[in-house]
Structures are given as C-alpha cells and as structure tokens.
Amino acid sequence: AQRVTQPEKLLSVFKGAPVELKCNYSYSGSPELFWYVQYSRQRLQLLLRHISRESIKGFTADLNKGETSFHLKKPFAQEEDSAMYYCALSTNAGKSTFGDGTTLTVKP
C-alpha cells in the first residue's frame, strides 16, 4: 500500500529565509508525486508535479528515489507563501494518496 508522510505539522520561518517542507513516501514502483497548496479560505490547488519538472512561485521539488522523498524547497520565503501544503502520490490513473499536510507560516 502507498503512504505519504509529512513529518512537520507546523513550520515557521522568517521572510527571506529558505524553507523546506519534507515529504516521504512509500511505494515500491514509480509513483507520480505532487505538491498541492491551500491558501486561507481558498480551495486546494496544484502547486507543482514531479512529471513537469517545473518551478512554480519559486518552489521546486526533487524526487529522490533512493530516499523516497519529494521535499519542497524555496530559497527565499515570502509572506504570501503562508498556507497549508500537501504532498500527494499517484500510482495509477485516478487514485491519489495525500499526506496530512504542513502549515507554513512566514513571519515578517
């Protein structure tokens, strides 16, 4: 069975500091990994996905198959990055497994 673990429930950094949100997964095959974000009073939305190898709003994430991790990073956090972040894994069409999320607070 697949599983996604986000070890930090809460993460707080100062504006301009680097930020890393951790995500570890368990799956024996080759999963597709995603990061979703939910800003205050907004719906859940896709931030980035491994398959696209893109950088969105300055965030990047690298899939490390050896460590089964997909950590989300940004070199200089902004106050508007404060939100709830979910890591998710999809092993086939349709079903996605989500972590329990990390609440990021960027302090001025």
Next chain:
Amino acid sequence: GAGVSQTPSNKVTEKGKYVELRCDPISGHTALYWYRQSLGQGPEFLIYFQGTGAADDSGLPNDRFFAVRPEGSVSTLKIQRTERGDSAVYLCASSKTGQVAGDEQFFGPGTRLTVL
C-alpha cells in the same frame, strides 16, 4: 471558466439520516474524484469515476456510502444511516482524462458535513 462546484457548502444532519452531496465538475472533464477530509488530516480517496462508471471505489469505507455519475458529468455522493464519524469535509475534484497518473486534479470548495 467555471471551476468545480459543490453543493451544499454546509450540511448538518442527525445521526441515522440520509444525505446527498452534489458535485459539478469542470465541463468536458471525464474523470471525477471524491475525497473525504477529516480535521487535521489530508484528503482521503473515496472513489474515482471515468465517465459514467466507477473505475475505482476502493476508498469507500462501507456499504453506507455510494456514489453515482449517471450522465458522465454531475456526481452525487450518497450516505445512508449517517454516523457521527462521517462528519468531515467532502471534496470533489475533476481532471481532463484521468488516464495518466500525472493528470492535474481541480478541486471544488468542499461540503462540510456535520452529523449530530
């Protein structure tokens, strides 16, 4: 264009009652998903439709839960004999094809169900 919509936004019911939650996906999206999110947890997969048929219903917790999508567009999640443990936010999402693992899912605002 219009995103995924869900009605009602809030539903309060009594233990043992029947409820229906509705989801309107983005027009043209063939795949539709239902998730349940309990407080402090991430979304938990319930069921996935490809067109009119349920392609994967492995996440439905028991036979009190049922979902339909008769015309391949709107979907209804039905919960019979509700229990207090069913209280959660029920999320709906849709994607263009749902046939590749990297397909982006677009989420609705959710329905908050409270069972008293």
